[in-house]
Amino acid sequence: MITEQGRILELLLSGAFVCQISDEEAWRYLKTSGNSDKVETQLNVLNRTLATASDGDVFFAAYQSLYDNERKHLGSQFQEISSHLMPLVEWLLLVQQANGSDVPVTQGSAIRLNEIQTVIEDTPAFAEQLEKISRNRLFGSTSTQLDGQLKQVFSRLTQLGYLLKPNAEKQIFIATGKIEYLYDVLKFIDETEALSLTEQAENAVQQGSLL
16 A cells, blocks of 8 residues: 555656645645655655745655756746746636636636626627637647537646536636746746747756746
8 A cells, every 4th residue: 555655756747736625635744854864865866956935835846966967858848838928828817807806816716617707708808718728739629619618628727727626516616836836837937938948947947947
């Protein structure tokens, strides 16, 4: 039977982001310094380190040192992340506007799909924006119906780990800590916009964050 430490190592090495929303048990384990030190030691063996986002509330595995293979992988990974930023940001803004809120979506935010759908259906500009977002290759919707477009976007965001659906019977989604990681990436790119994607990726690793 796998130990809790082993389970968390598998999560981190699979690319998962551990937060209080996505996996509270794993999150509490990593918030304990002695436990996080043990995980860090195991990750170091594989040239990984325990990185954090959102002021230490979100955990993920990043490279510890960079060599040729790591640089190549980071370059493609960062390019992929960058290509996803625009549709993700547009979706975040659409949800915020549809909710009529000045507060952005953050970890723990509850998003009620039915309520969002009602507002979008009643607002042509929102419906047009949703269609554009849903057809982005990140989401890949081919539906001509607003309902189908919205469900595809939420389904894909759940697959990617940005949202969690606690109850299969209810259309309520909770934003995970990966949303906070996204904000950190946006801030980092903004601060290093003069650099190439590869240089941005390498700087992120050297700062012990992001990738």
